[in-house]
Structures are given as C-alpha cells and as structure tokens.
Amino acid sequence: MKHSKININRVATLLFTALLLSACSLFDLNLQKDYNRVPHPVDANLHITAWDYLRSRSVENNPDTVFKFMYDGIIYSGIDTNEYKEAGRTFILLHNDAIDRIVKKVVQPDCFFGANLVKGKPATKWSDYPKEMIRNYFEYLLLQGEFTHLKNLTTSDTLIQTLASQGAFINNPQSLMAMKIVDASLSNTVDYPIQINDSVTVRTSDLLPTNGVIQVVDRYINPGF
Incomplete structure (x- = not known):
C-alpha cells in the first residue's frame, strides 16, 4: 500500500505539471529560459533627462x-x-x-546611514x-x-x-x-x-x-x- 501511495503521488505531480504547461500555452505564457529575455511591452522611455x-x-x-x-x-x-x-x-x-532604512525604529546596516557610522552610531542627516x-x-x-x-x-x-x-x-x-x-x-x-x-x-x-x-x-x- 505504501508503494502504491508513492506511485499515486508521482502520477499526480506529473499531471499537475502537464496541466501547468498546458495553461502556459493556453494563455500564451512562455516559460523563461535564460537571462536574454524579451523585454516587457511596458514603455521604459521616460522622455526626460x-x-x-x-x-x-x-x-x-x-x-x-x-x-x-x-x-x-x-x-x-x-x-x-x-x-x-x-x-x-x-x-x-x-x-x-x-x-x-528603518525597521522597528532601528536604522538598518544595509543603508548608507547605517553602514557609515558616525562616532559609532548611524547618521541622521547628510551634514x-x-x-x-x-x-x-x-x-x-x-x-x-x-x-x-x-x-x-x-x-x-x-x-x-x-x-x-x-x-x-x-x-x-x-x-x-x-x-x-x-x-x-x-x-x-x-x-x-x-x-x-x-x-x-x-x-x-x-x-x-x-x-x-x-x-x-x-x-x-x-x-x-
């Protein structure tokens, strides 16, 4: 029975994968293959400097x-x-x-003020x-x-x-x-x-x-x- 359960799970997984791929094809959603992706159709031009x-x-x-x-x-x-x-x-x-960047009132070390301490403490202003x-x-x-x-x-x-x-x-x-x-x-x-x-x-x-x-x-x- 245990062996049968494993087989059923495998079949279910394969069916789910097949359905997912079919859905992608149905709705014209192509799986990403590499970093040379086609840009999204959103216009990235800002038209200003x-x-x-x-x-x-x-x-x-x-x-x-x-x-x-x-x-x-x-x-x-x-x-x-x-x-x-x-x-x-x-x-x-x-x-x-x-x-x-402040989380729970604490300046985080991954922001400029938190990474570049002034007298051992995060800065509060550029000056x-x-x-x-x-x-x-x-x-x-x-x-x-x-x-x-x-x-x-x-x-x-x-x-x-x-x-x-x-x-x-x-x-x-x-x-x-x-x-x-x-x-x-x-x-x-x-x-x-x-x-x-x-x-x-x-x-x-x-x-x-x-x-x-x-x-x-x-x-x-x-x-x-």
Whole structure:
C-alpha cells in the first residue's frame, strides 16, 4: 500500500505539471529560459533627462518622493547637477531605503546611514558627513557608458569606470563598479536581476531617460567591495 501511495503521488505531480504547461500555452505564457529575455511591452522611455526624473520624484509637489533623500544629498555635496544631464551614462539612483532604512525604529546596516557610522552610531542627516565624502559617493554612482540587460552586461562581472576620482576609496583605488545579470529567477514572472558589486540587486532596471540609462537600488552599494 505504501508503494502504491508513492506511485499515486508521482502520477499526480506529473499531471499537475502537464496541466501547468498546458495553461502556459493556453494563455500564451512562455516559460523563461535564460537571462536574454524579451523585454516587457511596458514603455521604459521616460522622455526626460535623468536629472528631471530624479527631481520629479523628489521635490516637485509630488507625493511620490522616493528619491528625496538622494536629492538632498546631491544638493548638500555640491556635485554639479549637470552631470545628471550628460548623455551616454548609466545613472544609479538611490531609493530612500538605500539611504535611511528603518525597521522597528532601528536604522538598518544595509543603508548608507547605517553602514557609515558616525562616532559609532548611524547618521541622521547628510551634514553628519564631510561634503567631499558624499560627493565622492555620488560620483561613484555615475557610470561611463550604458549598461542594461540588453546592452554591455552578461552573467559575468563587468568592471565599469565610474566618475569618482581614482584613489577616492582605499579598497577600490580605481573607483570601479562591478555589474552582472544574475542567471536565476525565483519564478517565471521575475526578470533576471542586475547585481552590483556582488551584493546589491537592482530594484527597478533599465529605465530610459533621454540621456542614458537609470538603475534604481534600495540598498547601500559599498564602493570598497
């Protein structure tokens, strides 16, 4: 009887799999096979520059202010905002959680304020840091060239030159960033994500402003990876 039960379970599993595959065919849902996937039909073109997009989701009377902390940091650092209007670049934009992520009233170590402690404690504002430090970091998030799922990236790390000055980071003297496509997916509905410095997964990928590419992250990217 025990042997028969196992066989029944196997048959049930096979039938379920067959039905699932049939359903995919019926509703024209193709199983994901590799990271070179066909882009979704949603238009990724923003029709504005990276700077205008960042501002539009930061300060311009918009309840959607997911980049406000980044915008405030840019202004504090004194970096030339025209850098976000230059063409042919990849712009890493920081969701608010990448800067100050709080869970149960505790600043998490995977955000900028939690990873870069001030006198042993998380920072509470950008002015807790020297302006040069913040400017170096934002320059690190500006990449020379356009990098997306369909352009210049593979499943192996690509080392990319950033705008940060060489020597700005002790453990990364050339100020390089590593990017790759992770050739794995939790389900057929999830795109194969872009990973930065072997640790941070891009939250929203391949947005297309008029002057390059935007990748959005919600965790701290360590430039000294």
